[in-house]
Amino acid sequence: MIDLHGIRKTIPKTQILLFDNMEFSLGEYRSVAITGRSGSGKTTLLKLLAGLDTVYDGVYTFENKIVSKSTSKNIEFRKKNIGLITQNYNLLEDRNVSANIQLALGRKKNTQKVNKLLDLVGLSNYGLKKISEISGGEAQRVAIARALIKKPKVLLADEPTGALDEKTEQEILALLERIKQTGARLIMVTHSDAVAKICDAQFILENGKLLLVNN
Ligand SMILES: Nc1ncnc2c1ncn2[C@@H]1O[C@H](COP(=O)(O)OP(=O)(O)OP(=O)(O)O)[C@@H](O)[C@H]1O
Ligand SMILES: [Mg+2]
Structure with a gap:
């Protein structure tokens, strides 16, 4: 469904080769964990998969359709099919929880959808709270709800439990399991x-390539 062929990317300015003929296929995996050292390019890779970064050589296909180029058609396609939860959540601090989740819908507001998602992530009564007034774990749930509002086929998450304590991590993991059951990959x-363990496969990003880790 997601396939990368011969992806090459250099970091602008330094010209360091970040991705070196990278190959990847999501295949039948319903969930994949990507590990790798700090600076190895994990966040850059997720941005590439989300279509936010189109400056690279090689071919990216989604459901056998080439989506590497930054055409408006491709951007629409990716927005529809791929949700991204970033490392710092990217929530608007001065807006409330509901408004943040609605963002992706633009003018097509849908309170019912938002409330359903709030139930799913365990924040039923949080709609009117400001982001600046909720905890990190709660913000992570809001970011997950926001990424899900367009029912993406694939959900990309950058360190979904990175800033959380063990118990909150377990809660987010249970939530991600539930999301998996809805059919999203x-x-x-x-x-x-703990996160890697709940995934069907684990890859490590090393020397510009994604290598399958044998469990
Ligand atoms: N916009 C940019 N311009 C220049 N260099 C960049 C840019 N974005 C990332 N880099 C560089 O690319 C490399 C990979 O960064 P990236 O954020 O993908 O790493 P990472 O694996 O996610 O690290 P971490 O585990 O710390 O989050 C780093 O050396 C970083 O400095
Ligand atoms: Mg990163």
Whole structure:
């Protein structure tokens, strides 16, 4: 469904080769964990998969359709099919929880959808709370709800439990399991063994390539 062929990317300015003829196939995996050292390119890879970074050589296909180029058609396609939860959540601090989740819908507001998602992530009564007034774990749930509002086929998450304590991590993991059961597929960047363990496969990003880790 997601396939990368011969992806090459250099970091602008330094010209360091970040991705070196990278190959990847999501295949039948319903969930994949990506690990790797700090600076190895994990966040850059998720941005590439989300279509936010189109400056690279090689071919990216989604459901056999080439989506590497930054055409408006491709951007629409990716927005519809791929949700991204970033490392710092990217929530608007001065807006409330509901408004943040609605963002992706633009003018097509849908309170019912938002409330359903709030129930799913365990924040039923949080709609009117400001982001600046909720905890990190709660913000992570809001970011997950926001990424889900367009029912993406694939959910990309950058360190979904990175800033959380063990108990909150377990709660987020249970939530991600529930999301998996709705049919969405997950690609997660993580340093956590607990997160990697719940995934069907684990890859390590090393020397510009994604290598399958044998469990
Ligand atoms: N916009 C940019 N311009 C220049 N260099 C960049 C840019 N974005 C990332 N880099 C560089 O690319 C490399 C990979 O960064 P990236 O954020 O993908 O790493 P990472 O694996 O996610 O690290 P971490 O585990 O710390 O989050 C780093 O050396 C970083 O400095
Ligand atoms: Mg990163």
